[in-house]
Amino acid sequence: MQTVLEAISDPTRRKILELLKRSELSVGELNEHFDISGASMSHHLNKLKAAHLVIPRRQGQSIYYSINTSVFEDAAQYVIEFFQAQGAKKNEQS
């Protein structure tokens, strides 16, 4: 979970995830949405891969990335619970 939270703490990587939520994209297609080098894009994709948030699929010369739904949902669950515990505390007090 640590790698997931670090992964989504960077704005570029959150934007990558937002784009991939809409559709699978190649590295080149992804990079059209940013002002960074291909090497930097690879760096961010490596972090997302390390957190198992994305999955690469080679097709010819291109590599297409897509969201790893199961990890994405696990992360959602963790973060939601982390924050909602406060709501629970509030109810206890009232």
Next chain:
Amino acid sequence: MQTVLEAISDPTRRKILELLKRSELSVGELNEHFDISGASMSHHLNKLKAAHLVIPRRQGQSIYYSINTSVFEDAAQYVIEFFQAQGAKKNEQS
């Protein structure tokens, strides 16, 4: 929101928040739960303050910190939406 996500990407700060969700604590009381110096604890509390996730209250020589509920809930909402959009996409596809 950026500062909030960076704030919760650190394990020490998440643990601080978990402790404060249960009850307001002074810096010294908080620090008993960690193996770091008081200066490091101050550093983390500064980050949490910068994200408006916690609120300090001086009482005598001690400073008590508590969760800033409204920001905490805003952050929850943001993160939930960020992750749940993927669920929405899944439904579209099915």
Next chain:
DNA sequence: TAGATAATTAGAGCATTGTCTAAATATCTA
């Protein structure tokens, strides 16, 4: 097989982060 294209890896530069000790600030109490 060469050359072109797509992506990753290597290596360096610079900023940021988390840690520490020491010094400074704020408050209490004798």
Next chain:
DNA sequence: TAGATATTTAGACAATGCTCTAATTATCTA
């Protein structure tokens, strides 16, 4: 007012992160 206690700030240090260009790897195609 002095000394003690609680916390923050200053300054330094090592590790990590994001960026770049250049080189490397993998694939396709003529």
